[in-house]
Amino acid sequence: MNTLTAAWDWLTDPAHWPGENGIARRLLQHLVLTAVCLVVSCLIALPVALVLGHLGKGGALAVNISNVGRAVPTFAVLVLLLLTPVGRWSEGPTVVALVLFAVPPLLTNAYVGMREVDRGVVQAARGMGMTGRQLMFHVELPLSLPMVLNGVRIAAVQLVATATIAALAGGGGLGRIITAGFNLASTPQVVAGAVLVAAFALVVEALFEVVERLAPRWARGAR
Numbered sequence: 477m478n479t480l481t482a483a484w485d486w487l488t489d490p491a492h493w494p495g496e497n498g499i500a501r502r503l504l505q506h507l508v509l510t511a512v513c514l515v516v517s518c519l520i521a522l523p524v525a526l527v528l529g530h531l532g533k534g535g536a537l538a539v540n541i542s543n544v545g546r547a548v549p550t551f552a553v554l555v556l557l558l559l560t561p562v563g564r565w566s567e568g569p570t571v572v573a574l575v576l577f578a579v580p581p582l583l584t585n586a587y588v589g590m591r592e593v594d595r596g597v598v599q600a601a602r603g604m605g606m607t608g609r610q611l612m613f614h615v616e617l618p619l620s621l622p623m624v625l626n627g628v629r630i631a632a633v634q635l636v637a638t639a640t641i642a643a644l645a646g647g648g649g650l651g652r653i654i655t656a657g658f659n660l661a662s663t664p665q666v667v668a669g670a671v672l673v674a675a676f677a678l679v680v681e682a683l684f685e686v687v688e689r690l691a692p693r694w695a696r697g698a699r
Contacts, residue, residue, distance in 0.1 A: 509647070
């Protein structure tokens with residue numbers, strides 16, 4: 477309990493919020509890193525998943541290949557990338573490692589969502605003369621939107637929690653607070669950093685829960 481009290485005192489100390497190494501700057505760095513990795517992951521995974529889900533071919537292979545990334549520790553990937561030319565870019569290894577980590581849930585959920593669309597609805601749309609492009613964007617995608625967003629939510633929360641590894645590669649983010657706490661042998665600071673990461677992840681989770689609840693309305697509007 478004393479540790480938790482000391483961690484709370486550290487968090488509420490105004491001196492720890494401003495400045496180059498302050499909580500506010502580290503939180504912003506963590507947010508930017510998470511957002512960049514999530515956007516890149518979506519740009520890679522979602523088009524592939526939506527097209528394969530629409531065609532119904534090659535999806536299982538793509539999902540199985542992407543899931544291999546879950547078996548490889550992100551930290552191990554980061555260390556290996558630091559030894560490659562990518563390591564010359566300060567945030568390069570972290571971004572690549574996190575993107576590889578986020579692709580599997582995005583690809584899997586989007587593909588499954590597309591394949592779980594009622595085939596009767598798809599056949600009816602084809603019978604109305606819809607082209608493949610119209611079918612995918614105006615029927616299948618709106619109906620699969622909740623599953624797609626669920627994959628984005630999972631990836632976002634995982635990225636928030638895992639982006640702390642950026643500190644191990646010299647990057648920014650909330651992980652720097654934790655590593656600085658270890659260097660100073662300050663348990664309250666380590667706990668405070670962990671609390672910040674957990675709170676950030678919960679906020680992201682809550683935001684996506686709201687978006688997912690609104691998704692059916694968007695889908696109905698699109699249809």
